[in-house]
Amino acid sequence: MHTENLCIEDYTQLQALMQKNCMYIERLEQEFKVQINSLEKGLNIVGDKKQCIKVYKILKELIYVYKTQGHFDEQQFNYIQHIHKKGDDMSFKNLGETLVKTYDGKSIKPKTSGQQKYIKAIKENEITFGIGPAGTGKTFLAIACAVKALKQKDVQRIILTRPAIEAGESLGFLPGDLQEKVDPYLRPLYDALVEMLGLESFQRYMEKGVVEVAPLAYMRGRTLNDSFIILDEAQNTTTQQMKMFLTRFGFGSKAIVTGDITQTDLPDGKSSGLTHASKILKDVNDIDFVYLKPEDIIRHPVVSEIVSAYDSEKTS
Numbered sequence: 001m002h003t004e005n006l007c008i009e010d011y012t013q014l015q016a017l018m019q020k021n022c023m024y025i026e027r028l029e030q031e032f033k034v035q036i037n038s039l040e041k042g043l044n045i046v047g048d049k050k051q052c053i054k055v056y057k058i059l060k061e062l063i064y065v066y067k068t069q070g071h072f073d074e075q076q077f078n079y080i081q082h083i084h085k086k087g088d089d090m091s092f093k094n095l096g097e098t099l100v101k102t103y104d105g106k107s108i109k110p111k112t113s114g115q116q117k118y119i120k121a122i123k124e125n126e127i128t129f130g131i132g133p134a135g136t137g138k139t140f141l142a143i144a145c146a147v148k149a150l151k152q153k154d155v156q157r158i159i160l161t162r163p164a165i166e167a168g169e170s171l172g173f174l175p176g177d178l179q180e181k182v183d184p185y186l187r188p189l190y191d192a193l194v195e196m197l198g199l200e201s202f203q204r205y206m207e208k209g210v211v212e213v214a215p216l217a218y219m220r221g222r223t224l225n226d227s228f229i230i231l232d233e234a235q236n237t238t239t240q241q242m243k244m245f246l247t248r249f250g251f252g253s254k255a256i257v258t259g260d261i262t263q264t265d266l267p268d269g270k271s272s273g274l275t276h277a278s279k280i281l282k283d284v285n286d287i288d289f290v291y292l293k294p295e296d297i298i299r300h301p302v303v304s305e306i307v308s309a310y311d312s313e314k315t316s
Helices: 011-017 019-032 049-069 074-085 113-124 138-151 178-197 199-208 239-246 273-280 301-315
Strands: 002-007 035-039 042-047 127-131 157-162 211-215 227-231 254-259 287-291
Touching: 002 049, 011 019, 011 042, 011 049, 019 035, 019 049, 019 074, 042 049, 049 074, 113 127, 113 138, 113 287, 127 138, 127 273, 138 157, 138 178, 138 227, 138 254, 157 178, 178 199, 178 211, 199 211, 239 254, 239 273, 254 273
Parallel strands: 127 254, 127 287, 157 211, 157 227, 227 254
Antiparallel strands: 002 042, 035 042
């Protein structure tokens, strides 16, 4: 039997690991078939050498997260456990610096290695495709990058767009004028911008045209220079719409295309522009594709399990 001793000088850190009636400790013991014992100033891990080392690294990582943000949650625990179980030596220390802060002062930064790769691709390429399931931060991080670029004066405006097709609804059957009809489709984009800019700044930017949130159809015939452009829910574009969007790209601009190719709401017989683009543009210079996975989901842990269950059902 192998033993690893984890020294913990700060009692509050030990309390954090032992929270929820030692739920996290018990889950590590069950998952890695080790025994974790309390010491006067730390923890003692007993079991197979490889498994003990993995648990030691997980506990060290949880302590780091606690020290930097004052807590860790179940999602972070699940992610750290999942990564180290696979044998990856990912560390939150290396996930990158804060992109921007929300209006109430919270830091927005990548929280998984997949999100880190996504941010790196955005920095290094003119057009980046972020593809993955709901909850992986594709849109939120893209908007954070856009806000950062605007504040640093790297671009003169932010343009966010979505195809106005979801869940089989037709805009013609919805009440109100055109703006009232498309607003529900654009609401997640409004919400993210308000969270980062504050309501007053967001409204002021909208009035001045510095920030534009519009359905994809409004992009036709335009050339977008000095802009940070985000196409969200791109799995619901047709191949013609995707080509139209990508050819709006102008000088001094950066574009991000986000979507989930497993959640297409297009009518039967219509192929997704996102799926098509991922096949024909993968070798084009200054374009990169980043594929986020269920372990990159930053929502309730059950969401990751749901996504994995549906993915497994499709392949069985």
